[in-house]
Amino acid sequence: MQEENIEKPQVKEETENFYHQPESVSEAVDRKPPFFVFNSNTLLGLVLLAGLVALYVLYFIGSTTSEKNVPMQVQKALGKSLSVAYVNIDSLNVRYEYVNILRRDLESTGKKLQAELMAEQSALEKEGAEFQRQVSANTISEDKAKQVYEQLMQKSTLLDQKKQRYTQQVANQEMNMNIQLVDSVTSFLKRFNQQYRFDYILGYKSGGEILMANDTLDITQPVLDALNKEYRQKKK
DSSP states (O other): OHHHHHHHHHHHHHHHHHSOOOOOHHHHHHSOOOSOOOSHHHHHHHHHHHHHHHHHIIIIIHHHHHTTTSOHHHHHHHTSOOOEEEEEHHHHHHHOHHHHHHHHHHHHHHHHHHHHHHHHHHHHHHHHHHHHHHHHHTOSOHHHHHHHHHHHHHHHHHHHHHHHHHHHHHHHHHHHHHHHHHHHHHHHHHHHHHHHOOSEEEEEOTTSSOOOOOGGGBOHHHHHHHHHHHHHHHHO
């Protein structure tokens, strides 16, 4: 019984606090609006503000600390603009004197081998024509005809093999010529660039990977002049 008398006033007090009477109209009008209202717009504003602060820190403060973690080469690349020039490969192939010498050597070799093959081909055709005449005139025995026929076929096979060897020989000489030219131009450009300090010297040619090039970046003429001058000095 005593426990019931103690708990009843608590229930009554909680009920009175929950069901409080509404304030009067005058009290609602006189009350000032709150200084700060937290809603979804407020949250978005705080997020944007935090982003701006983060950018500020990264730009003005983080740059000094990030340099410690970035390699020096990358720092240099990020800290300056690139200087680029190009050389017209088509012009080098036409006007570089060393190219003309190597090309003449290649053409001379090709003509010499071709003349040899044509002479052997002509001789073989004459032997074949003579063999056909003897067979048609029945002036050669069957055993002799078989022997001559086998000889002609063997000569024809050897001639085909020689054609393949000579073709490969010319192809190898052309490949070696291209390697010599690339080495010559590349080694020269390294010396040439010690004065001008370009970051890149590109090779431009018709139908190549570079589709367009600004003429103001073209250094073909001074490179050609220096290449030919150096080549003439080596020939002396």
